[in-house]
Amino acid sequence: MSGNSRKRLDLNLLSSMKLGLLLLLLLGIMASLGSFFPQGQPPGFYRVYYGELPGRLIVFLSLDHVYRSWWFLTLAALFALNTLTCSLKRIKKTPDLRSRGSVILHLSILVILAGAVISGVMARHTYVEIGTGKSLDLTAMGFPGYSLRVKEFKVEYYENLQPKQYISSVSLKTADGQEIEREIQVNRPLKYKGLKIYQASYGWLARGEAVINGKEVPFELASGRELDTDPDKNERLAFFFIPDFDEQGDTLHSRSPLPNNPRLVAVLFQDKQVMAREVLAEGETRGVGGYPVTFSGYLYYTGLEIKKDPGVGILYAGFVILLLGLVMRYLAPEKH
Amino acid sequence: MEANFNLLAYIFLLAAVILSLISLWRPGRLISYMVQASLILSFAYLTLALVLRSIAAGRLPFANLYEFTLLFAWGILLFYLISRRVIKSDLLAALVAILVVIILSYSNTLSSGPGPLMPALQSVWLQFHVITAIIAYGAFGLSFCLAIIYIIKEKGYDSPDVNNLPSLAKLDNLLHWSVAIGFPFMTLVLITGAVWAEEVWGRWWGWDPKETWALITWLIYAAYLHARKTYGWRGKRSAIMAIVGFLAVLFTLFGVSLLLPGAHSYV
Ligand code: HEM
Secondary structure, eight states: OOHHHHHHHHHHHHHHHHHHHHHHHHHHHHHHHHHHHHOOOOOOHHHHHHHHHHHHHHHHHHSSSGSHHHHHHHHHHHHHHHHHHHHHHTTTTTSSHHHHHHHOOHHHHHHHHHHHHHHHHOOOEEEEEETTEEEEEEEGGGGGTOEEEEEEEEEEEOSSEEEEEEEEEEEETTSOOEEEEEEEEBOEEEEETEEEEEEEEEEEEEEEEEEEETEEEEEEEEEEEEEEEGGGGGGEEEEEHHHHHSSSSTTBBBBBSSSSSEEEEEEEEEEEEEEEEEEEEETEEEEEETEEEEEEEEEEEEEEEEEEHHHHHHHHHHHHHHHHHHHHHSOOOOOO | HHHHHHHHHHHHHHHHHHHHHHHHHOOOHHHHHHHHHHHHHHHHHHHHHHHHHHHHHHSOOOSSSSHHHHHHHHHHHHHHHHHHHTTTOOOHHHHHHHHHHHHHHHHHHHHHOOOOOOOOOOHHHHHHHHHHHHHHHHHHHHHHHHHHHHHHHHHHHOOOHHHHHHHHHHHHHHHHHHHHHHHHHHHHHHHHHHHHHHHHHHHOOOOHHHHHHHHHHHHHHHHHHHHHHHHHHHHHHHHHHHHHHHHHIIIIIIIIHHHHOOOOOOO
């Protein structure tokens, strides 16, 4: 066999429907494996959860990160090549709009995959939590020149107190010196020149002061966080913010999500044991197991997801091309 | 009112199951007519229930798995009624009725309060995403029943209803027709889902189990269409692929929600 005909043979195989079908099937099977095993856990997790040997096998076969494993990426790359070569072969034989639509549709899959690769390699994501009234410089997080200030955060409720919308009012200083004032809501991210900021989470911060071994320690902590008082004994002060304290009920119970009767519950723990517990109203000071604690106020923090993903534009272009291909393929008049 | 209409839809569906099974055993004009009437009434009451629910909630019934399950049942019945223009068979009616009864029975185990829309769902993409899903899944549901009928007919059972079915080639064509309608809409489900995920979560694809299984479903039907087109894979082999495709649909919708936790937890 001469080198040339060999090459042709390989190209025929690469562009063949047989390979295409095999790849569709294998990609489906591989993708399903990733949905059955928890992804992206540390190796120890699998050994504890599935047993020593199965755990090792899972990690060895990359089933702990299927979608980034070499064999999955290789299959996807082969699939792209298969689609490309097959479409190129068909480009020459397109007598009517329908068959052209079909080729466009297939080429759009390559554009979409290109978008996915660019997303995978170049996207930058960070999650930040910012208290209301606070600012954060985003330079260190990979968004040089940007800084973000949260002016206000609020939750809107339906009548039955189910949340309706989470809203952060922010002011964004951009790298080119602009200042943008915007409301960020769920499903309505802030967008500026490829930078996007999403409403992702929220919570309460309790503000106050504890006196630990004669030292005044001011704090501003998310509900549930702790201050170390005596590391040798594993002794900590934990703070829980209760927006609508129920005088009759369980100490940690909130009657509603609204701050109608705000209290700080301060708990002194040694290991897992509760040594002392006090409920403080705003402005109050009480000793908690010998540590004086003052509750001076509370505020919301907002959790924002910040990202830049140059792949999205290419992806969306791929979607538009795909739609165009679909319309041509299915709606163009048939030629007999 | 809505609950009453739901119940009526369910009762007529059960009637259709029983009547169609009787008609397989003792065929007749009258009983076929009754099967058909029950299914039409069931569809009409289900439609009414959905309309009333929309009015009561002040929004389309797109807010939770319960509502989507009703829409899923509705879509399958719709495609069945459309298919009556080309195929009239009590065997098909029996299969569709049994499938839809199972889906509606399952919906009764889900919490059904017409609550307001949570923040993640307040998006125009909700409407596009759900409507395309109803069409895709309705068509796939019909193709599943057609595939089973194909296999039954191919086995060569000698019964009046099986003998009255269209030829194998025609059944295969119908099956292909319903997959070919479902597939572009399934593609749109994936696209609208990705655009929405980008708007709401800030990532257009995250290998969440629901997304992954939607993609797997799409791959299976893509394989069906390509094998048929280029290899002329027809008949039993392609009927089996259509059945596997719909099992993937059911798993995406119910299996994933029950077994595999993910971000997409409401449907
Ligand atoms: C077979 C496939 C799918 C079906 C039947 C489906 C169905 C639905 C339905 C009915 C909703 C409405 C909201 C609800 O009731 O929870 C929804 C929400 C959503 N879907 Fe899908 N979906 C599918 C695949 C996808 C894919 C592939 C993506 C993304 C890539 C996606 C992204 C979303 C997003 C972002 C939401 C809204 C947020 C949320 O539920 O929290 N979906 N889906």
